[in-house]
Amino acid sequence: MAKKKSETPESSEAIAKSNYVRCRFCGQKNAVKDGFVNGQAVCGRCKLPLSNEPHKKFADLNKHDYVHPADSKALAALKAIPGVDSALKKFLAVTFESAMRVNFMASAVKITPIQYPDLHAKLQIACTTLGVDMPDFFLQQNPIVNAFTFGSERHVIVLHSSLIERLTDEEILAVIAHEVGHIHAQHVLYLTAARILELLMQVGLNMIPGGEIAKFILNTTVSSALLAWARRAELSCDRAALLVVQDPHVVGRVMMKLAGGSFASKLDYDQFLEQGREFKKLCDENQLDNFWANIINAGQTHPFPIWRVSEIIDWYESGEYGQIIKNK
Numbered sequence: 323m324a325k326k327k328s329e330t331p332e333s334s335e336a337i338a339k340s341n342y343v344r345c346r347f348c349g350q351k352n353a354v355k356d357g358f359v360n361g362q363a364v365c366g367r368c369k370l371p372l373s374n375e376p377h378k379k380f381a382d383l384n385k386h387d388y389v390h391p392a393d394s395k396a397l398a399a400l401k402a403i404p405g406v407d408s409a410l411k412k413f414l415a416v417t418f419e420s421a422m423r424v425n426f427m428a429s430a431v432k433i434t435p436i437q438y439p440d441l442h443a444k445l446q447i448a449c450t451t452l453g454v455d456m457p458d459f460f461l462q463q464n465p466i467v468n469a470f471t472f473g474s475e476r477h478v479i480v481l482h483s484s485l486i487e488r489l490t491d492e493e494i495l496a497v498i499a500h501e502v503g504h505i506h507a508q509h510v511l512y513l514t515a516a517r518i519l520e521l522l523m524q525v526g527l528n529m530i531p532g533g534e535i536a537k538f539i540l541n542t543t544v545s546s547a548l549l550a551w552a553r554r555a556e557l558s559c560d561r562a563a564l565l566v567v568q569d570p571h572v573v574g575r576v577m578m579k580l581a582g583g584s585f586a587s588k589l590d591y592d593q594f595l596e597q598g599r600e601f602k603k604l605c606d607e608n609q610l611d612n613f614w615a616n617i618i619n620a621g622q623t624h625p626f627p628i629w630r631v632s633e634i635i636d637w638y639e640s641g642e643y644g645q646i647i648k649n650k
């Protein structure tokens with residue numbers, strides 16, 4: 323007798339019978355108890371919730387499939403400045419790039435398949451989903467909730483410990499995927515230069531080595547184009563995070579916790595979304611331009627979370643996300 327379709331090994335009925343579920347994110351085969359229910363058990367390797375839903379890995383994702391138009395526009399303006407790429411490379415060579423690397427080697431824990439294996443598995447999931455080579459990965463004890471990527475030659479992602487302590491495993495995957503998005507979208511040279519520039523602005527511009535190169539970078543046209551772009555680049559990487567976690571509300575909840583902390587019993591996600599919609603209504607195009615300027619003047623490295631959540635939900639609802647999932 324021919325096998326019925328519902329008896330293929332991947333069907334939920336067959337999985338329930340054989341008492342294992344293959345993790346949709348990392349591929350690990352997990353033994354589960356009878357009566358396994360979606361979302362109630364986690365993978366032994368990556369710690370993400372087990373489910374019979376599919377997880378899409380992109381064979382051929384192009385950054386132009388998802389980058390935010392504000393990012394493309396600001397990057398084109400930056401790149402239009404003659405000689406900017408080679409000047410930024412020289413700037414990184416004479417400033418801290420290599421020192422930053424040594425610093426993390428010395429002061430943070432390197433994440434490997436043995437050291438924090440579930441974080442390593444999450445990095446691997448983000449890299450295989452977007453199609454990016456694995457960067458170096460560090461966890462650093464730090465009370466400021468943050469994660470960042472640097473390294474124009476060899477890419478490095480650093481997570482702060484407070485971030486890991488406050489977020490769920492799916493939310494941590496979203497943060498890692500956002501950082502891998504910076505690599506996929508080829509942001510890292512500019513992003514590293516922007517972060518070093520901000521750092522140097524805090525310690526005093528006269529500390530900047532490099533003579534003519536420093537003068538070129540500090541020329542207001544270059545530095546303001548660089549800083550203006552860096553904020554907008556964040557919106558593209560929130561989209562990359564969504565392409566990896568494949569649930570807009572996981573990204574939304576990360577934003578909520580970034581804005582309000584993680585006192586979970588007092589946080590209402592629907593109210594937060596409502597706040598995002600209200601914020602968008604208040605901002606017409608002109609106000610938005612002022613707002614970008616305010617962000618930079620206020621020394622913020624990222625756009626406000628309330629803005630980011632409304633951007634990501636809008637993108638999801640626009641159908642663009644769905645098209646990429648379907649076609650790529």
Ligand SMILES: [Zn+2]
Pocket residue numbers: 345346347348349350365366367368369370
């Ligand atoms: Zn897994």
Ligand SMILES: [Zn+2]
Pocket residue numbers: 500501504556559
């Ligand atoms: Zn970022």
